[in-house]
Amino acid sequence: MLAKLLIRYLTPYRWLLLALLIFQIISAVATLYLPRLNADIIDQGVSRGDTAYIWSTGSVMLAISFGQIVAAIIATYFAAKASMAAGRDIRRDIYEKVSAFSEREVSAFGPGSLITRNTNDVQQVQMLAMMGSTMLVTAPLLAIGGVIMALRQDLGLGWLIAVAVPLLLVIVLLIVSRMVPLFRVFQTKLDAVNRIMREQLTGVRVVRAFVREDIEEERFRGANTDIMVVGRKVGSLFVLLFPVAMLVLNVTIVGVIWFGGIEVDAGSIEIGTLFAFMQYIAQILMGVLMASFMVIMIPRAAVSAERIGEVLASESTLVRATNPVREFPARATVRFDDVEFSYPGAEQPVLQGITFEAKPGETVAVVGSTGAGKTTLISLIPRLFDVTGGSAQVGGVDVRKADLDELWKGIGLVPQRPFLFSGTVASNLRFGREEATDDELWAALEIAQGKDFVEQMDGQLGARISQGGTNVSGGQRQRLAIARAIVHQPDILIFDDSFSALDLTTDARLRQALWRELPHVTKIVVAQRVSTITEADRIVVLEDGRMVGLGTHEELIESSATYREIVDSQLAVQA
Numbered sequence: 001m002l003a004k005l006l007i008r009y010l011t012p013y014r015w016l017l018l019a020l021l022i023f024q025i026i027s028a029v030a031t032l033y034l035p036r037l038n039a040d041i042i043d044q045g046v047s048r049g050d051t052a053y054i055w056s057t058g059s060v061m062l063a064i065s066f067g068q069i070v071a072a073i074i075a076t077y078f079a080a081k082a083s084m085a086a087g088r089d090i091r092r093d094i095y096e097k098v099s100a101f102s103e104r105e106v107s108a109f110g111p112g113s114l115i116t117r118n119t120n121d122v123q124q125v126q127m128l129a130m131m132g133s134t135m136l137v138t139a140p141l142l143a144i145g146g147v148i149m150a151l152r153q154d155l156g157l158g159w160l161i162a163v164a165v166p167l168l169l170v171i172v173l174l175i176v177s178r179m180v181p182l183f184r185v186f187q188t189k190l191d192a193v194n195r196i197m198r199e200q201l202t203g204v205r206v207v208r209a210f211v212r213e214d215i216e217e218e219r220f221r222g223a224n225t226d227i228m229v230v231g232r233k234v235g236s237l238f239v240l241l242f243p244v245a246m247l248v249l250n251v252t253i254v255g256v257i258w259f260g261g262i263e264v265d266a267g268s269i270e271i272g273t274l275f276a277f278m279q280y281i282a283q284i285l286m287g288v289l290m291a292s293f294m295v296i297m298i299p300r301a302a303v304s305a306e307r308i309g310e311v312l313a314s315e316s317t318l319v320r321a322t323n324p325v326r327e328f329p330a331r332a333t334v335r336f337d338d339v340e341f342s343y344p345g346a347e348q349p350v351l352q353g354i355t356f357e358a359k360p361g362e363t364v365a366v367v368g369s370t371g372a373g374k375t376t377l378i379s380l381i382p383r384l385f386d387v388t389g390g391s392a393q394v395g396g397v398d399v400r401k402a403d404l405d406e407l408w409k410g411i412g413l414v415p416q417r418p419f420l421f422s423g424t425v426a427s428n429l430r431f432g433r434e435e436a437t438d439d440e441l442w443a444a445l446e447i448a449q450g451k452d453f454v455e456q457m458d459g460q461l462g463a464r465i466s467q468g469g470t471n472v473s474g475g476q477r478q479r480l481a482i483a484r485a486i487v488h489q490p491d492i493l494i495f496d497d498s499f500s501a502l503d504l505t506t507d508a509r510l511r512q513a514l515w516r517e518l519p520h521v522t523k524i525v526v527a528q529r530v531s532t533i534t535e536a537d538r539i540v541v542l543e544d545g546r547m548v549g550l551g552t553h554e555e556l557i558e559s560s561a562t563y564r565e566i567v568d569s570q571l572a573v574q575a
Contacts, residue, residue, distance in 0.1 A: 002298070002305035006129055009086040016082040020133055023075035028141035030068035032149050034061065035279035079133040087126035094118045094311055102318040103384045104343070109311065112198050116191075117311055121304035128294075128301035135290045143287030150280035153273045157260060161284060164252040168245060168285060172292040175241050180299045182234050189227035196223050241292070249285045253278050317386055324403035328395025331410050332360035332491040332522040334381060335396075340389030341376060349388070350376050351545045356538065360491075363515070363523040365533035367566060368542030374526045375416060377542070378494050381524065382411045394492065412490035414498040416526075418481030420469030425454055426461040428469075428480060432488035444486040447513045449506050450479035474501040482510070486518070494524045499532055507532060530567050539563070 260274040339354040358364040380392040391398045445451040457463035469477040534553045541549030549560030556563040
């Protein structure tokens with residue numbers, strides 16, 4: 001998977017990689033040539049009168065050194081440019097893939113996991129691409145080129161290379177083989193820390209309400225200690241790798257000096273040749289070390305590539321129609337025709353046998369006990385889920401055959417948990433329609449009963465909103481979310497228990513304003529409070545995913561035992 005991912009996303013930048021290869025070769029050749037030139041100078045000897053030779057040879061060495069530096073800088077720049085661009089492309093494709101997911105796929109992966117895959121996992125692959133495009137080119141050039149150049153200097157000392165390089169490779173492979181499983185464990189422990197941290201941040205109110213701070217701290221401490229233990233083991237191996245490698249390097253150089261000194265004394269080689277041989281030994285072993293470092297990085301990047309590949313290979317159940325319908329005969333009509341919905345692998349359907357219709361301008365309420373399937377039902381209208389049986393229709397068109405953009409343009413959704421984005425009141429309201437004027441924003445706020453508190457905020461429409469709307473109350477968040485849906489100017493408004501945080505007076509005023517100001521808009525209302533839905537044109541009663549009642553409030557009081565139980569329970573509580 002890692003190889004496929006790198007090939008796929010680095011191929012568009014092959015010309016950058018080709019230029020990178022050229023400059024890497026130039027840099028490596030310069031690195032390999034300098035010891036040879038230095039050896040020639042030492043071997044020839046320089047006297048006081050050889051000024052011209054000193055200047056000419058020194059100028060050549062400076063030019064080669066400068067060219068090496070420039071080539072290395074350019075190569076590193078090209079490597080960074082190609083790898084960063086590849087990382088950008090991977091993040092873009094993951095984002096586009098996730099954006100096309102239905103609620104089913106998002107729930108299967110988990111929001112936290114999807115975020116991690118688009119950040120940390122992409123970074124691991126990106127870093128491997130950058131380091132690999134430099135080290136994996138430079139390391140073989142230095143190692144192989146160093147062997148060739150060293151043997152050209154003195155074939156008699158070649159046995160030192162034959163001993164040192166395999167010995168270093170064996171040591172590196174032994175250490176790396178211990179690191180690979182530790183990296184996999186480390187990634188698992190990291191996921192555990194992220195999961196616990198996310199749970200505690202999300203459920204901070206629950207933790208405090210049940211006085212669980214100490215227990216949660218202990219749980220986090222345990223996960224944090226686990227990852228520390230694994231990280232310490234990895235660090236210990238890292239610490240061991242480089243001293244052992246330097247030991248092999250230094251012992252090899254001592255061997256070169258010892259046995260090379262014997263050959264110099266015998267007159268078989270020159271001192272300059274001996275110095276060059278030592279430099280080539282160092283280059284060879286550094287090349288082996290660089291390759292070893294890359295081998296260490298590959299396992300982590302491979303795990304990340306697998307996680308990225310899982311997202312990119314996932315197909316959304318929200319499939320766009322081949323020839324989508326863009327015209328809706330009756331845009332504000334919603335119809336469910338024997339609808340059934342099941343989650344993958346579920347033993348029984350969440351919804352079954354749902355049939356009813358909401359005509360333009362009507363208000364249809366959906367009630368039922370917790371877990372009856374109310375939210376799932378209304379999620380079928382904007383295709384957050386797809387029906388597994390029957391059909392959900394908007395404007396007389398099966399939503400699975402409709403053009404999604406046109407479908408969503410006609411629907412305003414106020415979710416059960418209203419979410420506000422960081423920005424201002426105006427930017428959040430214009431999320432519904434960018435071109436909306438300030439007057440339209442104030443009109444929507446007035447209908448949503450939010451005008452008074454926005455006027456009291458510092459900056460009014462320009463007042464700052466924190467991420468998630470944490471600087472406003474729950475009721476204010478709901479009213480801003482309702483206003484945002486109104487600004488969208490939809491044909492169908494869907495309220496998923498969107499009045500729950502409002503007091504009874506505000507709830508009543510808001511509903512009256514909605515019915516009065518938006519008489520032609522079809523309203524689908526999921527509610528827990530009976531007082532919210534008594535004036536609805538029709539009420540759908542759900543129980544265990546089945547429709548057990550349909551009619552007005554008065555009709556259901558007479559005909560539906562389930563509805564009477566809901567009404568009686570609320571009246572009893574109020575009493």
